[in-house]
Amino acid sequence: MKTQTRRTDDVRVAVSTVIFTLRRIGDTSQVALPLVRRTRDPFEGLWALPGGWLGIDENLEAAASRTLAETTGIEPSYLEQLYAFGDVGRSTSRVVSIVYWALVRQDDAPAAPENTAWFDATALPLLAFDHNQIVDYALWRLRNKVGYSRIAHGFLPDEFTLADLREVYEAILGRRLDPPNFRRQVESSGTLIPTPSFRTGNHRPARLYRYNHDVELADRGPLPA
Amino acid sequence: MKTQTRRTDDVRVAVSTVIFTLRRIGDTSQVALPLVRRTRDPFEGLWALPGGWLGIDENLEAAASRTLAETTGIEPSYLEQLYAFGDVGRSTSRVVSIVYWALVRQDDAPAAPENTAWFDATALPLLAFDHNQIVDYALWRLRNKVGYSRIAHGFLPDEFTLADLREVYEAILGRRLDPPNFRRQVESSGTLIPTPSFRTGNHRPARLYRYNHDVELADRGPLPA
């Protein structure tokens, strides 16, 4: 057969990662992500998700961690597989991209390396490949997951106030939440442990909380591997 | 470097599919899936998910459809990507498996080919590779998805009674549902269109319904590709 001249071995595997963080803009927060400017042929000059080829002795998640570290210089606070993209037409050669999504805390993020910049996740330019779709899908997953998991923790330091936590939710969901109801919901979930400390500021001091790591909160699904 | 002797090109891509159908056992239904007996070296003799190598000019979903057709001889009523498994140790050579899961209607399923058999999804033997984990994860997704989507339709013919539909739910969820409450829930969802026909049987005739394909029911997520 004619098609036998191109074999299975010609399919290459890449790993890319959608890395989310929270940026403070004025009195509110917004979801941001780092992109890398392409310096090679397909889509040269356009912004793209950080990624690279899968090493032969490297697990998928390890490859995602590696590209993440190369881009942001830090460890992710959360990392999960998003989807495998492998349509024939999505690149000039045949590439199957295993895409991960991750959360990082802005605090411990050093300056972005050369050719890397952070963008507002809700107002991206035209990206290389099908990366606009991929980011949209990752954003949808983030918004969805914040509703039933402790994913917001990935944006917060060890100790935080309920207002801090609520601000994370508001930035992800893109809408304001009622503070009294929010308090009761997270309190009744049993995932927060109150500390003896308060954060003092302009007004009444707010109690600091930390996450209860014992409560696994049915993090949804017998996550494979 | 030493590791440069084995390159990215040595990673091969396979596609496997978890194919669910409903089998009638006595007066109840159970979820079943086809497995293929391995005839080659890694795990020879054990049962495994149907699958094969990704063709160079073949989309991921097309590869899943192909292996599905080779195993069951029919088109799936539903097909969705499950997860990409790619740990270094999961096979003797380096293989990244893109796994799909699918639904087929038992009616139009011909006899299983050589070396293929159908198993009760909740009582599987030891399978090759990490396929037990994979099936567990697919089952979890199926049970989860039945709660918020019209996935049950994938097991039913065009016209069906509310008892038929409820039986699908009960088989997937593994528990009995209250018929009156079930009726109201599906009726209020607006996804069903009553037909003028009834199914006559031993007792009071039951109205036949069909799915309303206009209602997209927020099938959860800007599913990529």
Add this chain to the structure above:
DNA sequence: TCAAAAGTGTTACTCTTACACCCATGT
């Protein structure tokens, strides 16, 4: 007429939402 599934009605209970109101602090 009787068994059994089809289908309707009703009530209790939980969860969500909206919002009034009090508390404690820095200025």
Add this chain to the structure above:
DNA sequence: ACATGGGTGTAAGAGTAACACTTTTGA
């Protein structure tokens, strides 16, 4: 003292679950 965010109370509404009850058929 007062503005402001921290924190409590409460009541209306939606959604869920349990179950009594009526309807319609074949045997």
